[in-house]
Amino acid sequence: MHTGKTGLRTLGVAESFVGGGPSVLAGVVMRKDLLIDGIAYSEASVGGMDATDAVIALYESLGRRDINLIMLSGCVIAWYNIIEPARVSQATGCPVIVVTYEDSEGLEDDISTHFPDDTERLAAYRRLGERSAFTPGTGHTLYYRAEGIEHEAACQMIDALTLAGRVPEPLRVARLAARAVMRWRCLPK
Template sequence: MRFHIEKKGLRVLGIAESFTKTSTCSTLTGIVMRRDLVIDGMVFGNVTIEGNDSTQNILSMYRSLRRNDINCIMLDGLVISMYNIIDGEELEKSTSVPVIAITFKDSEGLEGAINHHFSSDSEMKMKLEQYRKLGKRDAILLRTGKILFVRYWGISSEEASKIVNFFTLQGSIPEPIRIAKLAARACMRNK
């Protein structure tokens, strides 16, 4: 494992998406950011709306960077692009890099929405199985006073909390995610 919480040169790959109601694909942006908040790299990718390609496409984005200094992958959620579910455990195993997935609101979960959204029983069952595999979220109180909800692989709850706090300047959105969202929206507008 390449995760050293106190390392000054700690680098996070933050990944976020953007799509419109008429999109067939979502634009993903990955921002490599150092602990001192300097942007140190950028990568783009796509995933299929309602598809099953998010995990593999994020792995492709990570590999395309050809870097061995990324210490953590930070995701803006695990259920993206209209139920294209990211497998955080698979990302961590395939990269040997810890993964933190962030959500900003508490909820009862998405099982009801998945049941409602998919008309095919086999597709609905597959999506429900993928969703249930994600497990429960932990609440993290940020030093800004805001609460985030996280799932994590390859690190402890305490380490996940520290790294999210390192990268959150104000409010509740960590900087690698905030910048990745902005870049994904800008890229999407230009398509």
């Protein structure tokens, strides 16, 4: 991947959920020069194990071959529904960068408490591996995992796509899109 190309396209994926229904995943295709080039939606079950398939389905629904990178806003979403970046990368042929915003000791204890007999979920969480800290030019530290892309290139992309604060633009816009759909769903009928 040539990280200097302005036409490089990132699919940013973020989610929103309110108890009682599925989680909404929004995907925003954004060029490196920050032009939005597409939007798609998918759903994942709250507390389920279908988030990886939901991200892959979102990507496939776009029917595009020009997406160069997938960026995820977290990989543990919708009440411990785990997105597996390696599976997403393998299924789509795109490198994956997962971004989170808080330092933590991890979620193993929480997963074991809420899902005591779910060895598959715990194994999926453990496969995620460690996160790396990075501070883009905005001066706000974030944490990331990279799959199918070198750490230096991942940091270059995060830096190029982060204009303010610590949320890269494709993820910021995807989060707004997911929340808008969730608010619309929650309107009185």
